[in-house]
Amino acid sequence: MSYQHRITLLGTGTIGLSMAALHLRRPDTSVTLYDPRPDLESQVHELLPGFLSSSYPKQEQKDGDKGIIQTLLSTSRLRLSASLEDACRGATIIQEQTPETISSKQALWTQVKGFADPTAHLWSSSSGIAASAQCATCPVGGNDVRSRLLVAHPFNPPHLMPLVEIVPGPETKADRVEFVTRYFDTTPGPLPLPASSSSSSSSESQSQSQQTEGYYRPIILHKEISGFVGNRLAFALLREACHLVGEGVVSARDLDAIVTASLGPRWAGSGVFESYHAGGGEGGIGAFLQKLMPTLQPVWRDLGQTEISTEGGEKWREMVVHQTEEAYGLYTAERRKSKEEMLREVVAMQQRRWSD
Numbered sequence: 444m445s446y447q448h449r450i451t452l453l454g455t456g457t458i459g460l461s462m463a464a465l466h467l468r469r470p471d472t473s474v475t476l477y478d479p480r481p482d483l484e485s486q487v488h489e490l491l492p493g494f495l496s497s498s499y500p501k502q503e504q505k506d507g508d509k510g511i512i513q514t515l516l517s518t519s520r521l522r523l524s525a526s527l528e529d530a531c532r533g534a535t536i537i538q539e540q541t542p543e544t545i546s547s548k549q550a551l552w553t554q555v556k557g558f559a560d561p562t563a564h565l566w567s568s569s570s571g572i573a574a575s576a577q578c579a580t581c582p583v584g585g586n587d588v589r590s591r592l593l594v595a596h597p598f599n600p601p602h603l604m605p606l607v608e609i610v611p612g613p614e615t616k617a618d619r620v621e622f623v624t625r626y627f628d629t630t631p632g633p634l635p636l637p638a639s640s641s642s643s644s645s646s647e648s649q650s651q652s653q654q655t656e657g658y659y660r661p662i663i664l665h666k667e668i669s670g671f672v673g674n675r676l677a678f679a680l681l682r683e684a685c686h687l688v689g690e691g692v693v694s695a696r697d698l699d700a701i702v703t704a705s706l707g708p709r710w711a712g713s714g715v716f717e718s719y720h721a722g723g724g725e726g727g728i729g730a731f732l733q734k735l736m737p738t739l740q741p742v743w744r745d746l747g748q749t750e751i752s753t754e755g756g757e758k759w760r761e762m763v764v765h766q767t768e769e770a771y772g773l774y775t776a777e778r779r780k781s782k783e784e785m786l787r788e789v790v791a792m793q794q795r796r797w798s799d
């Protein structure tokens with residue numbers, strides 16, 4: 444069977460396997476996995492079923508979770524490749540989720556350039572390394588990388604989290620940006636969670652085609668910037684959180700509770716600017732900024748300038764690590780599954796109740 448999209452995923456770690464589950468929701472897409480790790484096959488058989496459970500109703504997972512992998516392999520919707528060259532051959536999309544180091548990504552794209560079809564789309568899942576930096580050492584001429592490469596930055600786990608930050612490089616062609624945006628716009632989301640065990644059969648009986656389209660939120664950035672937008676916002680909050688714990692103002696557990704008991708619910712429905720626009724009364728955000736200036740400005744000046752570098756950072760890092768480990772202990776698979784189910788419910792609520 445031929446597929447409209449033949450996507451090759453380079454790297455099958457945390458993001459790679461979640462991405463595989465995302466792409467396998469598309470009936471028009473086949474997925475090839477390549478990773479030099481020696482345990483690729485066992486890792487895929489052990490871990491991918493867990494990600495696929497949000498995509499395939501139980502009755503399609505013949506012989507239990509592990510049967511789904513055999514089914515996908517036997518129908519060639521999923522393929523494991525033993526070499527980068529073989530993995531790239533014939534792919535219409537090549538997406539990397541390899542380690543976040545600029546040197547390894549530069550080396551990878553230089554290799555891919557020699558193996559990929561000249562028409563293949565090239566996507567990076569990088570958390571913050573710009574496309575222009577990743578292809579800076581790619582030889583020019585021949586199968587051009589610069590006009591095809593862009594960042595499609597997901598939030599973890601991509602098989603559940605709607606945001607995809609699309610960050611083209613200065614030479615990325617507009618049709619490449621249009622394609623990736625349309626691709627994620629038309630990629631179905633996870634199956635709805637069963638409302639309750641009594642209704643699970645009806646919910647799980649939903650076919651894959653009934654899965655929500657318009658689930659994913661590809662958002663195009665107009666400029667390359669380190670960390671893009673989502674991570675810059677998240678890292679600004681993390682920096683202040685580390686500062687507050689390091690200064691003994693609040694414990695890590697209580698800081699998390701402050702976030703999940705206020706900002707979390709608020710921002711699930713209204714973003715930063717909409718929230719303050721609403722909070723500004725009749726005058727909206729303009730009035731809010733004016734009214735809050737006497738408080739806002741000194742707080743902005745007082746925000747922690749925490750440095751991640753080790754010199755002098757030992758104190759707050761020790762406190763953050765110790766208090767977080769004390770609060771949550773070993774992060775179990777059960778806790779991770781429970782949090783993922785909550786994430787699915789939150790996103791389902793968002794998609795039910797609010798348009799843009």
Ligand SMILES: NC(=O)C1=CN([C@@H]2O[C@H](COP(=O)(O)OP(=O)(O)OC[C@H]3O[C@@H](n4cnc5c(N)ncnc54)[C@H](O)[C@@H]3O)[C@@H](O)[C@H]2O)C=CC1
Pocket residue numbers: 453454455456457458459477478479480539540541542543544551568569570571596597598599
């Ligand atoms: N972990 C996260 O929360 C998120 C990570 N990302 C980005 O995704 C990328 C991957 O991150 P993770 O999945 O967390 O890393 P990971 O360490 O879990 O997985 C990386 C995988 O790449 C493989 N690999 C190494 N060199 C390779 C090569 N030359 N070709 C193919 N595979 C190779 C490794 O064997 C490993 O399995 C990074 O760029 C990261 O910034 C993006 C969003 C969220």
Ligand SMILES: O=C(O)[C@@H](O)C(=O)[C@H](O)[C@@H](O)CO
Pocket residue numbers: 569570597598599600673674677
């Ligand atoms: O938070 C996320 O899931 C993503 O924005 C990320 O890129 C990761 O947190 C990354 O910063 C760490 O790998």
